[in-house]
Every structure is written in C-alpha cells, then in structure tokens.
Amino acid sequence: MTKPRRKVFMTAGYNTISLGTGRKEFNPKKPRPGLEEYIKEAGQGTLKQIGGGDKVDEGVIGNFMAARFNKQGHLNAFIPSVDESLRWKPCIRVEGACASGGLGLMTAVKSVLAETADVVLTIGVEVQNTVKAIYGADILGGAGWFRGERKKGHAYFFPAGFSDRAGVYFEKYGRERTRKAFARWYRNAVENARLCETAQEYHNTCPDLEALAMTEPNPKSFVDYLTVYDCSKVSDAAAAIAVVSEKGLERAGIPKAEAVEVLGWGQVEADLTLPPSDPTRLETTARAVEKALAMAGITAADLGTVECHDCFTISGVLSMEAIGLAKQGEGPDYILSGATSRTGAIPFNTNGGLIGWGHPTGGTGVRQAVTVWHQLTGKAGKWQVEIKPERPYGLSVNMGGNDKTVVAIVYRRAG
Amino acid sequence: MNYADRLENVAVLGAAGKMGSGIVLLTALEMADLSLDPQNKGRTFALNAIDVSSAALAGLTKYLRAQVLKTAEKKVNALRKAYESREELVENEEIIRQYVEDVVALIRPTTCLEAASEATLVFEAVNENPDLKVKLLSRIEAANAKKPWFLTNTSSIPIHELDEKVGLGGRIIGFHFYNPPAVQKLVEVIRAESTAPELADFAGQYAKRLRKTVVPSCDMAGFIGNGHFMRDALYGIAEVEKLCPEHGFVGAVYMVNRITQEFLVRPMGIFQLVDYVGLDVCQFILKVMNDRLPNAVLHSDLLDRLIGLGVKGGQFADGSQKDGFLKYEKGRPAGVYDPEKQVYVPIAEIAARADAKLGALPASAKPWKAVVGAPDRPAILEAFFKDLKSSQTMGAEMAVRYGRYSKAIGEGLVKDGVAATAEDVNTVLLTGFYHAYGPVNPYFD
Numbered sequence: 001m002t003k004p005r006r007k008v009f010m011t012a013g014y015n016t017i018s019l020g021t022g023r024k025e026f027n028p029k030k031p032r033p034g035l036e037e038y039i040k041e042a043g044q045g046t047l048k049q050i051g052g053g054d055k056v057d058e059g060v061i062g063n064f065m066a067a068r069f070n071k072q073g074h075l076n077a078f079i080p081s082v083d084e085s086l087r088w089k090p091c092i093r094v095e096g097a098c099a100s101g102g103l104g105l106m107t108a109v110k111s112v113l114a115e116t117a118d119v120v121l122t123i124g125v126e127v128q129n130t131v132k133a134i135y136g137a138d139i140l141g142g143a144g145w146f147r148g149e150r151k152k153g154h155a156y157f158f159p160a161g162f163s164d165r166a167g168v169y170f171e172k173y174g175r176e177r178t179r180k181a182f183a184r185w186y187r188n189a190v191e192n193a194r195l196c197e198t199a200q201e202y203h204n205t206c207p208d209l210e211a212l213a214m215t216e217p218n219p220k221s222f223v224d225y226l227t228v229y230d231c232s233k234v235s236d237a238a239a240a241i242a243v244v245s246e247k248g249l250e251r252a253g254i255p256k257a258e259a260v261e262v263l264g265w266g267q268v269e270a271d272l273t274l275p276p277s278d279p280t281r282l283e284t285t286a287r288a289v290e291k292a293l294a295m296a297g298i299t300a301a302d303l304g305t306v307e308c309h310d311c312f313t314i315s316g317v318l319s320m321e322a323i324g325l326a327k328q329g330e331g332p333d334y335i336l337s338g339a340t341s342r343t344g345a346i347p348f349n350t351n352g353g354l355i356g357w358g359h360p361t362g363g364t365g366v367r368q369a370v371t372v373w374h375q376l377t378g379k380a381g382k383w384q385v386e387i388k389p390e391r392p393y394g395l396s397v398n399m400g401g402n403d404k405t406v407v408a409i410v411y412r413r414a415g
Numbered sequence: 416m417n418y419a420d421r422l423e424n425v426a427v428l429g430a431a432g433k434m435g436s437g438i439v440l441l442t443a444l445e446m447a448d449l450s451l452d453p454q455n456k457g458r459t460f461a462l463n464a465i466d467v468s469s470a471a472l473a474g475l476t477k478y479l480r481a482q483v484l485k486t487a488e489k490k491v492n493a494l495r496k497a498y499e500s501r502e503e504l505v506e507n508e509e510i511i512r513q514y515v516e517d518v519v520a521l522i523r524p525t526t527c528l529e530a531a532s533e534a535t536l537v538f539e540a541v542n543e544n545p546d547l548k549v550k551l552l553s554r555i556e557a558a559n560a561k562k563p564w565f566l567t568n569t570s571s572i573p574i575h576e577l578d579e580k581v582g583l584g585g586r587i588i589g590f591h592f593y594n595p596p597a598v599q600k601l602v603e604v605i606r607a608e609s610t611a612p613e614l615a616d617f618a619g620q621y622a623k624r625l626r627k628t629v630v631p632s633c634d635m636a637g638f639i640g641n642g643h644f645m646r647d648a649l650y651g652i653a654e655v656e657k658l659c660p661e662h663g664f665v666g667a668v669y670m671v672n673r674i675t676q677e678f679l680v681r682p683m684g685i686f687q688l689v690d691y692v693g694l695d696v697c698q699f700i701l702k703v704m705n706d707r708l709p710n711a712v713l714h715s716d717l718l719d720r721l722i723g724l725g726v727k728g729g730q731f732a733d734g735s736q737k738d739g740f741l742k743y744e745k746g747r748p749a750g751v752y753d754p755e756k757q758v759y760v761p762i763a764e765i766a767a768r769a770d771a772k773l774g775a776l777p778a779s780a781k782p783w784k785a786v787v788g789a790p791d792r793p794a795i796l797e798a799f800f801k802d803l804k805s806s807q808t809m810g811a812e813m814a815v816r817y818g819r820y821s822k823a824i825g826e827g828l829v830k831d832g833v834a835a836t837a838e839d840v841n842t843v844l845l846t847g848f849y850h851a852y853g854p855v856n857p858y859f860d
Contacts, residue, residue: 134488138506151505155491220492 008112009244009414010105011259012252013370014045018200018237018358020129028129035070035127036078038238043082043123046240050119050252053083056242057117059091062104062124064362068139069130079123086121097143098311099400100124101239101365102407106267108243118248124366125238136234140361143401145272156223159231159312161402163223166314168279170225173329181332182313183213186229186355188341189310193352195383200233200358213313230313235358239367249414256415260376260394263298264410266291272404280329282315285399286322288406293324296393296410300324303346304391305375307368309399309406310353319397347385350375365398365407372396376413387413416535418620419449421564423460426531428551429541430464430524431471433730434568437596438538439464439475439522440482441625447518451497462522463530472524474732482597483518487511532558538590540568543699548572552581564614566590571637571703575607585609588618591638592627593847594692595734601847602627607634628846630839636707639834639843641700643854644688645713646824648697651675651685652715654813665751665760666769668740670810672748673769677776678803678814679821680796682783682849687748690728690739694718726752774808786851796851800858818859825854 016038019026026032033041039061047053059079066072076091096103101124108120128136134155141150141157154160170178187209193199206212213229222228244252249259266288277283293299300323308323310316320331325339325346334340340348351357351371354364372394374380376387387394394411425442429435439462446460466472487494491507494514498504504513523530528551531537537555541547552565565587567577574589581587589605602622606615622629632638637645651671658667672684689697698718705713721727721740728739736743742750742759750759779799781789789795800818803811825840834840841853852858 132488134491134511135508138508141506146505151502155495155507221489 004113006113006115007246008109008262009246009249009256009259010241010262010369010373010411011244011249011254012046012049013239013241013373014042014049015198015239015367015370016041016045016237017198018235018360020200020233020235020358022200022204022233024203026129032129032236033127035066035072035075035125036081038125038127038236039075039078039123040082042125042238042240043079043121046121046242047083050242050254053085053121055248055252056086056089056119056121058089058108058111058120059086060104060108060111060120060122061091061093062095062100062102062122062362062365063093064095064097064100064126065139065142066125066127066362068142069126069128069136075125079121082121082123095362096405097400098309098359098361099365099398099405099407100362101367101369102396102398102400102409103267103365103405105241105243105365105369105409106265106407109262109265112243112245112248115245118245118251120243121240122243122366123238123240124360124363126360126362127236128234128360129236133234143404148273154223158402159226160223162312162314163217163225165276165279165318166225166230166312169314169317172280173332177336178317178332179214180210181317181335182230183210184335185310185313185316185340186210186213189349189352189356191356192342192350192383193356196351196357198237199352199356200235201352201356226312226314232311232354232359235360237358237360237363237367239360239363239370241366241369241373257413258377258379259414260373260411261414262409263393263412264292264295266295266406266408268406270404272401276403280318282318282322282399282403284403284406285309285319285397285408286324288408289323289395289397292395292408292410298393298410302391303393303395304387305350305372305385305394306346306348307350307353307371307394307396308348309364309397310349310355311359311399313355315399316348316353316355323395323397342383342385346391350380350385351383365396368396368398369409369411372411376411418617419452419455419458421536421617422446422449423458424463424534425461425536425538426463426465426534426555426563427538427540428465428528428531429539431466431468431475432540433594434592434596435464435466435538435540436475436478437594438540438568438592440479440597442538443479443518443522444483444486445621445624446521447514448497450517450521460521463534464522464524465526465528465530466524467526469526471732472526476519476522476524479522480515480519483515484511487514528554529558531555531563533561534559534563535561537563537565538568539565543569543571543696543703545572545576545703548577549580552577552583556581556583562586564588564611564617566618568592570603571641571700573607573636573707574605574634575609576707578607578609585611586614588614589632589634589638590618590622591632591640593640599847600626600628601640601843602629603632603638603640603843603847604629605632605634605638628842630842631835632839633833633835635831635833637700637704637833639828639840640847641704642828642833643821643824643840643844644692644848645697645701645704647821648685648689649701649713649715650817650820652717654817656717662769662772664755665753665765668751669762669765670769670773670813672741673773674810674814674817676783677780678810679818680781680783680786680799680851684748686740688848690736690741690743691730693727693729694722694739695727696729698722721752721754724754724757726754773810773813774806777802777806777811783851787849792851796858804859815859821854822856822859829855
C-alpha cells in the first residue's frame with residue numbers, strides 16, 4: 001500500500017441503544033422503532049456534533065439485509081431524511097454481510113482520499129427483531145453461499161458454522177480450557193456492557209456469568225458445540241460517525257484531540273464458494289489485520305485497545321490468534337490470563353462487543369469505529385479504559401460471513 | 416397390524432372440544448412424523464376430526480395451524496432432516512410452512528360420525544356422560560368393519576363398563592390426558608381386565624412417543640386424578656359450609672380458596688380449579704363416581720344449586736376462563752359469586768376482613784411458582800410447613816387439616832386399589848395438577 005495522499009480522520013461518533021432481549025424496554029409484542037428512526041437518531045447524533053448537515057459532502061450507509069428483515073431496499077435514500085440539507089448530495093448504500101458497516105467506513109475513507117468529499121456521514125444500521133430467531137437465521141444465512149451451502153446447512157446456519165469451527169478447535173486444542181475461555185469472554189463482554197448505557201446487556205444482573213456460560217450445549221435444540229451465551233444477540237441499532245479530511249475537521253470545527261486518525265486499514269475478500277482451509281483459523285481476518293498493522297507501521301504489541309468481531313465466543317478466541325496476540329491453540333490462554341479484560345494489557349471490546357453491546361449486523365462495523373473513537377479520545381465515560389501513551393493505537397476488526405469479508409482499521413488519537 | 420398401520424386412519428370424537436383439540440393436535444403431529452418416515456413413503460395418513468359443532472371445527476383448524484406452527488418452529492433441526500430429500504425446501508421458513516401444511520392436510524374436520532367407519536383407531540373425547548359415550552361408540556362399532564381400537568379420554572367412567580355396554584370384547588382402553596393435552600405431561604392409562612394386551616402395548620408406545628408420563632390407574636370410577644380431586648373439592652365445599660354462618664358464603668369461599676392456594680402452596684385455589692374444570696363437568700364426574708363406588712357419598716348440593724343458577728365455569732373457545740365460583744378479570748380471580756343475590760362480590764370488599772380472620776402466612780411462605788422452580792424444593796416445603804404447623808392462626812390450622820385430609824384421600828386410593836402405590840398418586844398430583852408436592856407426604860403429620 002502506498003502512503004495515502006492525505007490524512008483521514010473519524011469523529012463525532014454516535015451509537016443508538018442496542019435493542020433486543022436483555023433490554024428492559026424491549027417487548028417483542030409492542031411496536032418498536034424501525035429503520036427510519038434508527039437511521040435518523042444515529043445520523044442526527046453525528047450531525048449535531050459537527051454542526052449540521054450542511055457540513056456534509058456525502059452519505060454512506062452500511063446495511064446487510066433490510067430487504068428481508070424490513071422489506072426495505074434503497075436505504076441510501078433514507079440518508080436525506082436525517083437532515084434536509086443532505087438532499088441532493090451523493091449517497092450510497094453498501095453491503096457485505098456483517099462487514100457492511102466496515103465496508104461503509106472504507107467507502108467513506110476512499111471518498112475522502114479521492115478528494116470528492118471532505119466530510120462523509122457514515123451510518124450503519126440493522127433492525128432484526130422483526131422476525132423470530134428461527135426465521136432470522138434464514139435471513140442471516142444469506143451471508144453464506146445460498147446455493148452451495150444452505151440446503152445441507154443447519155437450521156441455525158451461522159451459529160452452526162462457528163460451532164463446527166469450535167468443534168474442530170476442541171478436538172485439536174482441548175475442549176475444557178477452550179470452553180473456560182468462552183465463559184471468560186462472555187463474562188468480560190457482559191461486565192463491559194453493564195457500564196455502557198447503550199449496550200444490550202446493560203441491564204444484565206446475573207451474579208455468576210462464567211458459571212452460566214459453562215452451561216452444556218444442547219445439540220437437539222441448538223448447535224453441537226456452542227450455547228446461546230456463546231452467541232451475539234439479535235439486535236436493532238444504528239451507529240454513525242463522520243469520516244473527514246483535515247479540511248473537513250476544520251469545517252466542522254472539531255479539534256484534533258476529539259478525532260482519531262485512520263493510520264492503516266486492511267480490506268480483504270475471500271471466496272464465498274470455498275470452505276475455510278483450516279476451520280481453527282480466521283485466515284481472512286489475519287490477512288486484513290496484518291495489512292492494517294503494516295500500513296500503520298505498528299505491531300499487535302503496540303495496540304492499546306481492540307474491537308474484534310466476536311459474533312461468537314469462538315470468533316473471539318480465534319481473533320486472538322488472527323491478530324497475532326497468541327499462537328495457534330493459545331488463544332484461550334491469552335483470554336484466561338486476563339489480558340483482554342478492561343484492566344488487562346489490551347482491553348478488548350470495551351463496551352461489550354458483539355456479545356455484550358449487541359450485533360446489529362450491518363451496523364456493527366460503524367459501531368466498532370465509534371467505540372474506538374470514544375476510547376481514544378477519552379469520551380467513553382463510565383466505560384473508559386486507560387490508554388497508555390506508549391501504546392496509543394486502537395484496532396477494529398469487522399468480519400462478514402464466515403470470515404469472508406474483513407475490514408480491519410488502525411486508529412490513533414489525532415491530536 | 417403394526418404401530419404405523421394402526422395410526423393410518425384415526426377418528427377423534429369431540430375433536431373441537433377442550434380435550435379433543437389437544438388430542439387431535441398431538442395425534443396429528445405423531446401421524447405426520449410417521450408419514451415423513453421414509454419407511455412409510457406413499458402411505459396416506461388420515462385423521463377424522465369429528466365434532467357436532469361446525470363452528471367449533473372452524474376454530475379447531477385455526478387452533479391447529481397456530482399450534483403446529485409453534486411446534487414446527489421448535490423442532491426445525493429435526494424437520495430439516497425429515498425434509499432432506501425435498502430439494503426445493505431450503506430455508507427454515509419453507510420447511511416449517513411445508514410441515515404445517517402436511518400436518519393440517521391429514522386432518523379431516525367433519526360433523527359426520529360416519530367418517531369414523533374406516534378408522535382403525537378411535538379416540539373418544541366427548542362429554543363425560545356415560546350414555547352419550549356408549550351411544551356414539553356403539554354407532555361406530557356397528558358401522559366399522561375394521562374392528563377398531565378405542566381409546567377413551569374419560570376421566571371417571573370405568574372402562575370395563577364401556578367395553579361391556581358397547582360390546583367391544585376388550586378393544587378399549589382408558590387414555591386420560593390432562594388439560595390441556597398439548598402441555599400437560601400426565602396421562603392416566605386405565606386397563607380394564609378385558610383390555611386386549613396388544614392395545615395396552617400400543618397405548619404404552621403411543622404415550623412414550625408423545626413423551627408423556629404414564630401412571631396406570633385401576634379401572635375404578637374416578638381413577639386416581641378425579642379420585643383425589645373430587646374428594647378434595649368436596650372437602651373444600653364442606654369447609655365453606657362450616658364457615659358460612661360466621662363469615663358468609665363469599666367470605667367462606669374466599670378463605671378456603673386462599674388456604675388451598677397460598678397456605679398449601681398450590682398453583683390455584685380449590686374453587687379456581689373447580690372453575691377451570693367446569694362446575695358442570697365436576698357434577699358429571701361426581702355422579703359417575705357416586706353411582707358406581709360403594710359406601711361413598713360423592714355429591715354436592717351446592718354445585719347443583721350453582722349450576723341451576725347458570726354458574727358453570729369452564730373456558731371460552733379462546734381458552735380464557737369463564738366465571739364460576741369466582742369471577743375472573745384478565746385470568747385472575749376478582750370476585751366471588753353470591754348465590755343469594757346472584758351477583759359477584761368484588762374480592763376487594765371481602766379480602767381485608769377474611770384475611771384478618773385467617774391470620775398472616777408464616778414468614779417462610781413462598782408462592783407456588785417460586786417453590787416449583789426452586790432446586791431445594793423439599794427443604795423449602797419442609798421449613799414452611801413446620802412453621803405452618805406451629806402457627807396458631809385459623810388459616811394455618813385449617814391448612815394443616817386440609818393437608819392431612821388430602822393425604823388421607825391419597826392413602827385411601829392406594830388402600831382401595833385405585834392406585835398401585837402412593838408414588839403413583841403423588842405423580843398424578845405433581846404432573847397432572849402441577850402441585851409442588853404429592854398429597855402423600857410427611858409435612859402435616
């Protein structure tokens with residue numbers, strides 16, 4: 001990667017509440033906000049911080065499956081509904097399964113680099129509680145290869161895909177220790193989420209999270225090697241952030257200390273029609289992270305905080321190895337050592353990640369960027385972790401499908 | 416004729432009723448699963464859902480669709496496998512829809528009793544009226560050349576009596592589901608002496624496939640479930656009559672109902688249970704038992720009087736509770752019927768005075784729901800009933816007497832040979848009535 005022709009920043013992040021089971025205000029039988037409300041809330045949350053819609057040159061929206069969850073396509077045309085001044089401006093919707101948000105960020109970054117825009121309003125959204133989980137599993141199954149995999153796949157297609165990875169991992173590296181790491185991962189996720197008001201697990205009061213997470217899997221009602229505690233939840237949420245140039249920051253009147261600079265990224269695509277060559281590795285994730293770190297000129301040891309794509313606890317474990325923090329088979333030890341907890345060496349998923357904060361699939365990539373921005377600019381409030389000056393870097397890893405589309409981004413506070 | 420052959424053509428009588436609709440649902444699901452078994456490829460399974468009410472049958476189809484859908488959603492894993500060879504069915508939703516269609520397609524709702532003439536298995540779930548049952552079964556037997564097996568859902572009528580009156584030569588067995596059949600785990604299976612052993616085997620296999628808990632009951636009127644419930648309810652009514660002079664009818668009903676629920680840690684008070692079953696159904700059952708059991712007075716003038724006044728309880732078609740002894744608002748008791756004035760008196764007007772008389776519950780009291788879900792249930796109950804026994808309040812004393820009486824009923828059922836063991840009695844009360852403990856227990860000794 002040649003050096004970018006100009007600097008790119010992110011600022012003015014906003015996350016809505018992640019609504020779904022676990023939140024007190026969630027009632028599946030009562031009407032809830034829809035796509036329109038989430039897009040508007042998140043978009044306006046960002047616009048308010050940058051001084052309004054007239055500061056924006058372009059809009060990008062990441063979303064996975066509104067066409068099925070909400071019977072709604074053409075989401076880019078909702079961007080002008082956020083603010084009247086956005087009408088007649090270029091807007092685009094991008095999709096790459098659960099990496100839609102990450103692709104949205106990359107699209108915005110490229111607009112800034114192309115110098116067609118100095119301020120890009122980037123939104124990610126998914127509203128999934130419109131159907132029962134068993135039908136939601138069909139919809140999310142679209143992140144796999146429908147013709148090639150769906151018929152012979154499991155009712156819970158994606159949980160089963162990652163369960164199978166867990167099964168092979170258990171076989172190769174030991175079941176008990178790995179399940180303990182899953183349980184620790186769950187505990188860290190929920191404990192972090194309890195500190196963040198927008199998190200789906202904010203109201204969680206379970207006294208012994210690790211014991212709960214050690215519940216044995218029930219293959220008859222779910223999948224072979226994972227339980228519901230190993231899975232991210234069904235979430236309705238949106239997130240927004242402004243992707244800007246230096247000029248854009250000035251236009252928005254935002255000091256550099258309140259922005260993060262994008263130092264490197266890796267946007268990697270694998271072949272949807274091919275199974276993973278090694279189920280115990282996230283190869284695409286590893287490649288994306290490697291690229292992003294190399295571009296930023298740092299190593300994994302320089303990271304101060306990470307938002308990884310823990311759609312399942314096993315993805316959390318495999319992420320340790322893909323990012324390069326643990327050797328093959330040692331991801332569980334790294335997690336059990338406490339290194340990823342909020343007081344550990346590299347706090348991961350500081351407001352809960354996909355398991356604790358929630359996983360509005362197409363919105364998650366943007367939510368991760370907002371979380372990193374909160375941490376690096378000291379805006380995280382009760383869930384703020386310490387970012388040491390010698391390790392000032394943040395990393396977000398957004399994965400689509402079964403490790404098929406991955407966007408990894410390295411950030412540092414701009415000023 | 417093997418198990419699947421037997422279930423190829425089934426008739427359910429009283430199909431749209433409270434019990435019948437549940438039996439249709441469970442049996443149709445079982446038949447659908449058989450039809451999906453590759454071994455049974457090409458066979459046609461048919462369930463003739465027979466009821467006198469055409470309107471109720473329309474409601475039955477709606478009920479079945481909703482219930483089958485729920486069931487299908489829960490067992491998608493198994494269904495994906497069952498429909499493996501159907502290439503065009505890919506997503507969960509497509510498979511679930513197909514399954515609902517397949518189950519509903521094998522159910523033939525009809526008002527014609529003749530539809531049972533090809534059946535090899537007949538489920539009877541009509542009113543608890545011996546003459547009606549005998550009449551219907553006789554008509555089917557006369558028109559059906561297949562020598563069908565009969566499963567009767569009677570909760571009180573001796574099986575041997577039906578066998579003899581219809582002339583079935585042992586082709587009948589008691590298969591008593593609890594209400595609602597789709598939810599309740601318990602089935603009382605009642606074998607008459609004459610019941611064919613193959614039929615008893617079939618009933619056992621069928622119950623097992625439905626994942627029911629089977630308790631065998633001796634073929635004596637009322638069996639175990641109603642053998643306990645009817646006597647328990649009559650005791651409650653007798654207690655009301657005792658309390659009446661001092662506390663008035665509504666006060667007395669309120670007190671006994673509360674004692675049986677909160678003081679005895681049961682899911683509902685005795686009069687709420689009578690309302691749930693239906694006063695008229697209780698009257699039928701009492702008559703059946705009273706006419707057939709020696710040395711027993713199983714009758715209530717009070718029930719007769721209330722039924723005469725049109726107070727019947729039972730449920731509406733949507734499953735909500737009709738008013739009976741008690742008036743219900745959102746499913747909860749809100750008033751008590753006063754037969755003198757023929758109005759419901761709001762509980763708010765009764766409770767304060769009656770509760771003061773009963774006295775407070777011991778501090779260790781826990782609601783039934785908390786107790787049944789607790790892992791240390793026996794310890795909780797033991798501690799609570801110990802406190803109850805040492806409590807001097809009127810409520811506590813009445814509750815302890817009630818508990819002892821309930822135990823005596825249970826022991827009587829064993830002594831009379833209705834139940835083989837005290838454990839069977841306890842299983843019936845625990846699983847069929849959702850009690851937190853069986854009546855034969857040491858708590859009140």
